[in-house]
Amino acid sequence: MKLVELQKKFAQALMAPLVPGGxxxxxxxxxxPNAHLTARERLEIYRRSYWYRLIDSMHEDFxxxxxxxxxxxxxxxxxxxxxxxxxxxxTLRDLGSRLESWLRAHPEYAGRRLxxxxxxxxLEWAHIEAWDAKEERVLGPEDLLEPGPxxxxxxxxxxxxxxxxxxxxxxxxxxxxxxxxxxxxxxLKKVRRRxxxxxxxKPRRIYVAVHRLDFSIYYRRLSVEEFTLLSALRDGRTxxxxxxxxxxxxxxxxxxxRARVEQCFATWAELGWFSK
Amino acid sequence: MPxxxxxxxxxxxxxxxxxxxxxxxxxxxxxxVGWFEIISENYMIDGGRPLAILDRIxxxxxxxxxxxxxxxxxxxxxxxxxxxxxxxxxxxxxxPWLTDHLCWGSVDGTYSHDLxxxxxxxxxxxxxARKIRQARDYLEVPIAVENVSSYAEFHVSEMxxxxxxxxxxxxxxxxxxxxxxxIYVSSRNHDFDPYTYLxxxxxxxxxxxxxAGHSKFQKYILDTHDHPVIxxxxxxxxxxxxxxxxxxxxxxxxxxxxxxxxxxxEARKAEKYAPALSALSTAFNEAG
Ligand SMILES: [Fe+2]
Numbered sequence: 001m002k003l004v005e006l007q008k009k010f011a012q013a014l015m016a017p018l019v020p021g022g023x024x025x026x027x028x029x030x031x032x033p034n035a036h037l038t039a040r041e042r043l044e045i046y047r048r049s050y051w052y053r054l055i056d057s058m059h060e061d062f063x064x065x066x067x068x069x070x071x072x073x074x075x076x077x078x079x080x081x082x083x084x085x086x087x088x089x090x091t092l093r094d095l096g097s098r099l100e101s102w103l104r105a106h107p108e109y110a111g112r113r114l115x116x117x118x119x120x121x122x123l124e125w126a127h128i129e130a131w132d133a134k135e136e137r138v139l140g141p142e143d144l145l146e147p148g149p150x151x152x153x154x155x156x157x158x159x160x161x162x163x164x165x166x167x168x169x170x171x172x173x174x175x176x177x178x179x180x181x182x183x184x185x186x187x188l189k190k191v192r193r194r195x196x197x198x199x200x201x202k203p204r205r206i207y208v209a210v211h212r213l214d215f216s217i218y219y220r221r222l223s224v225e226e227f228t229l230l231s232a233l234r235d236g237r238t239x240x241x242x243x244x245x246x247x248x249x250x251x252x253x254x255x256x257x258r259a260r261v262e263q264c265f266a267t268w269a270e271l272g273w274f275s276k
Numbered sequence: 277m278p279x280x281x282x283x284x285x286x287x288x289x290x291x292x293x294x295x296x297x298x299x300x301x302x303x304x305x306x307x308x309v310g311w312f313e314i315i316s317e318n319y320m321i322d323g324g325r326p327l328a329i330l331d332r333i334x335x336x337x338x339x340x341x342x343x344x345x346x347x348x349x350x351x352x353x354x355x356x357x358x359x360x361x362x363x364x365x366x367x368x369x370x371x372p373w374l375t376d377h378l379c380w381g382s383v384d385g386t387y388s389h390d391l392x393x394x395x396x397x398x399x400x401x402x403x404x405a406r407k408i409r410q411a412r413d414y415l416e417v418p419i420a421v422e423n424v425s426s427y428a429e430f431h432v433s434e435m436x437x438x439x440x441x442x443x444x445x446x447x448x449x450x451x452x453x454x455x456x457x458x459i460y461v462s463s464r465n466h467d468f469d470p471y472t473y474l475x476x477x478x479x480x481x482x483x484x485x486x487x488a489g490h491s492k493f494q495k496y497i498l499d500t501h502d503h504p505v506i507x508x509x510x511x512x513x514x515x516x517x518x519x520x521x522x523x524x525x526x527x528x529x530x531x532x533x534x535x536x537x538x539x540x541x542e543a544r545k546a547e548k549y550a551p552a553l554s555a556l557s558t559a560f561n562e563a564g
Binding site: 001002003004006007008010011014015030031032034035036037039041042043045046049050053054086087088089090091092093131132133134135157158212215 | 317320321322323324325326327328345350351352355358380382383384385386387388389390392395397399400403427428429430431432465466467495496498
């Protein structure tokens with residue numbers, strides 16, 4: 001058997017979903033048994049470690065989603081996801097990159113909590129991206145000496161902007177607290193209650209920036225004006241064009257809006273959100 | 277071998293794996309350590325805390341890169357994006373040599389994230405050696421490949437594991453990262469004599485040695501890196517040092533990681549079998 005053929009067969013058996021019966025019989029035909037283990041048992045060692053490595057990684061990356069769906073549904077969801085979307089990257093960091101689009105195509109895995117689950121996935125994926133995104137050279141005061149409408153200000157890659165329908169930022173923080181080893185039953189109950197009531201809520205638009213500061217990730221709520229402005233900068237628009245789109249999105253009187261924008265810019269610059 | 281062309285003619289002593297759990301301790305206490313081994317993939321990223329920590333470690337310590345996903349033994353081509361990122365990291369760390377495993381793990385761009393066993397065939401040896409050469413030419417750094425622990429053997433194999441390892445490194449003209457714990461684990465799983473393995477490999481190609489602990493199950497041994505090194509593995513290590521000479525040695529501890537001091541003390545047990553390594557480790561820190 002050629003190497004390429006053997007590896008394809010092995011991988012196919014390795015990645016076949018874990019079922020109670022174990023490896024399908026013909027899959028193990030290319031492996032030698034030994035005195036202690038059959039070929040299927042030997043392959044099973046690899047299958048278990050493959051599946052549990054990937055499942056563990058998803059648990060680590062999406063604790064909020066797990067809290068939304070409940071542990072049992074989460075387990076079914078990620079096993080189905082991983083069967084459909086095995087890793088296409090050399091790093092496990094990218095494992096959840098297709099989870100949002102996959103769940104949109106397979107809504108049955110989230111049941112009545114689909115919308116909440118999708119928002120949580122978007123937040124948790126933004127969290128992963130913000131964690132190790134590049135930090136470009138921060139925009140300094142000297143870069144703003146001659147501000148004008150054509151000034152190009154870029155948003156740092158470690159700032160991710162989200163428009164959401166549910167307060168998943170708050171929920172995720174309470175999940176974090178609940179995940180802490182010392183968390184009492186009371187805390188865990190509170191987390192479950194919060195998620196339950198969020199799932200019953202009517203959708204209400206919120207805007208969140210997931211960003212990195214001193215190597216930690218924070219969630220910062222934004223107004224619609226802030227979100228519009230920052231999104232335009234992220235998309236490469238000039239400062240002037242970004243401000244114009246912000247004006248269009250806002251219902252505030254112009255002088256109030258101007259004061260607020262000035263204040264926001266000062267804060268964002270302090271957070272290191274801008275690069276050249 | 278001590279210094280040779282496969283480890284960039286360096287004389288490194290005893291090192292330990294750089295792990296997240298020890299970042300704070302290392303930066304705060306600056307312990308005397310011969311060198312750190314890093315898992316390349318953890319730092320093949322664009323920014324954030326791991327890279328910032330790495331830069332601080334590089335200011336004070338010697339670092340060698342160890343990879344887990346080059347998959348030289350996969351039948352598919354090398355991953356260009358992977359190599360590009362790896363090269364950027366090589367420039368950052370100035371690693372004198374670079375290691376990865378003699379295994380496969382991906383098919384058509386789908387990754388298993390595991391170190392899967394090779395069929396020991398001439399076809400596989402040829403292909404693997406070609407990929408190692410390509411990677412070395414692109415990365416411009418010596419490469420050493422590590423023998424893995426395995427739990428399965430293939431009907432198609434045409435030679436023993438140590439013959440396959442020798443065949444690959446001779447064809448690729450590359451070094452060996454000799455993992456004595458992996459030899460022990462595989463010898464128990466596949467019923468061979470680990471000393472035959474040690475005596476058969478080309479000693480002059482060994483760039484580095486790995487030692488580690490493992491977990492024993494009823495019917496097989498699993499390479500878990502979550503225990504101290506057991507006596508039979510130290511015995512093998514002693515034999516390896518006698519055959520190869522005092523070689524850069526690294527303790528791997530990846531799961532249920534104890535305190536930094538405990539890991540370091542475990543690594544330094546190697547000095548008993550290779551006293552020359554102790555002088556090499558401390559001399560660097562005193563000079564630096
Ligand atoms: Fe190893």
